[in-house]
Amino acid sequence: MKRPFTIATVFSLLLLLPLAGGAGLVWWQRGEAAKKWPTLDEEPPLASKASLLPEDPLAWKLILESIERYDADHDSAQEQLSAIGMPPNASVWAHQQVSLARIKQAMTRPGLRTPYRERFEDAVPDVFPLIQIGRNQVLRGWESAEAGLLLEAVDDMLLADTFGSRLIDGSEDLIIVMIGIALTEIAMEELEELEALIGSEEREVFARALAGLQANRPLSNSATARGVTRDCMMFEATYRELGERPELLLSEMSMDGQVTPYPIQSRIIAFRYDADATIAQHRRVCRAAVSRMASMPYEQEETYAPPIQSSGFYNDVGSIMLNLVAPDFTRFADQERTTSVHRSGLVVLLAARLYAADHGILPTTLEALVPDYLPAVPVDPFTGRPMSLTGTRLTTGAVDPQDVPLSWELAR
Secondary structure, three states: OOOOOOHHHHHHHHHHHHHHHHHHHHHHHHHHHHOOOOOOOOOOOOOOOOOOOOOOHHHHHHHHHHHHOOOHHHOOHHHHHOOOOOOOOHHHHHHHHHHHHHHHHHOOOOOOOOOOOOOOOOOOOOOOHHHHHHHHHHHHHHHHHHOOOHHHHHHHHHHHHHHHHHHHHOOOOHHHHHHHHHHHHHHHHHHHHHHHHOOOOOHHHHHHHHHHHHHOOOOOOOHHHHHHHHHHHHHHHHHHHHHHOOHHHHHHHOOOOOOOOOHHHHHHHHHOOOHHHHHHHHHHHHHHHHHHHHOOOOOOOOOOOOOOOOOOOOOHHHHHHHHHHOOOOHHHHHHHHHHHHHHHHHHHHHHHHHHHHHHOOOOOOHHHHOOOOOOOOOEOOOOOOEOEEEOOEEEEEEEOOOOOEEEEEOOO
16 A cells, blocks of 8 residues: 655655755756866877986986085085175185086086976975085186186186086976076176176187087077976876875875875865866966967967866866966076076177177177177077167166166177
8 A cells, every 4th residue: 555645755855856956056067167177188198398418327416416515504605606796705615626526527428317206295306505506616716717717717607507508408307497597697697797807808718708608508498398397297196196085185284294084075175176177277277388488478479278267066176276386487488588698698798809809899780790709690589689789788678687678788
C-alpha cells in the first residue's frame, strides 16, 4: 500500500526546491564564468629560449668559488665608488683578490651557462655578492689609474663589464640577468668617470676602452624576456602543485609554514580553484608581457592580458593569485635598453675622443665616425632612429633613475 503524502512531506519538498534551484544557479554561474577563461589547448606551454653562450661547467664553478671566498666583512667597495672620480681608498679591493682571481679565470673560459630553477622552492646559491665582487674589480682599476697605469686601469674595468655581459648572455635566470646588467652599468659609469680624467693625448687608452666596450656588447637585447619566461614557467609549476595539493595554500597562510591537513577548507579551495584555467591565463599574460618586452617602446601596443576577475564561485582563488604575482615585466626590458643606450653613448664619446685626437676637432655628425671609428651609427632603442648630435651633445630617448634624459657632452 502506497504511503500517502503528508503535510510534512509537502513542506519538506517546498523547502528543498529553493535549495535545488540555488544550487542549479550556482552551477550555471560557474559555467558562465568558466567561459571567460582560456583553456590549455588555447594556450600551449611556454618555452624559454636557451642562453646564448656554450655550456662550460668550469666557468660557473669558478664563479661559485668566487662567491665562497668573498669577504663581506672587509668590503667597502660601494662606499668607495660613491665618490665621483678617483675613490678615496681604491686599495680596499685587495681584501677580495682571491674572488677576483676566480672571476678573471672564469672569463678566460670559452662559455658560461648558469643554472636555473625549475621551481621557486629549488635551492640556489646566493648570487648577489657578485655585484660587490664586480665593484671591487672596478676599484682595482682605479688603483691602477692612481698609479698612472691607465691601460691596466681600463682593462680591469673592462673585465667587470665582460663579467656582466657574460652573465647576461649565459643565463635564463632573471635574477642573474639583472645582476649582469647591474655589473655592466657599474663598469660603464666608472669608465666614463675615468675618461673624464684622462688627457686628450691618451689615444691608446681611448682606443682600448672603445674596443673593449664594443666587444662586450651583449649578443641580444632580449635577455630579460628570456628570464621572465623562465620565471613564468616556475610560477606555472606552483599553480599546478596548488591544484594537486590545495592544503599548501593554507600552509602558506599559517605562521609556522607547516603543511597541515584541513579537509573542509581544502575542499572549499578546490571548489573555487581551477589549476588548468589559472595556468592557461597565466601563459596568456606572460606571452603578452614578453611580446611587449620584445618590441621597441615606440612600437608597443596595448598587449596587456590582465587577469580575469572571476565571479560565480569559479576560480576566485586563481584570479586572486594571478593578481598578486603579476609584476610589471616591462620595467626589466626598459632597464636592459637603458643599459644598451649607456653603452652606445659611451662608445660614441670614446670614438669622438679618437676622432679629435686624429683631426684636432670634434666630429660635427656621427656619420663622420663611420667606418674608421664606429661600424655604424648606433640606433636608439627608445626611438628606433639612429643617434644624432645636437651641437656637441649626444641626446637619447632613455632616462636615468631620476627621469633625467641620458645625454653626453662631447666637448670637454
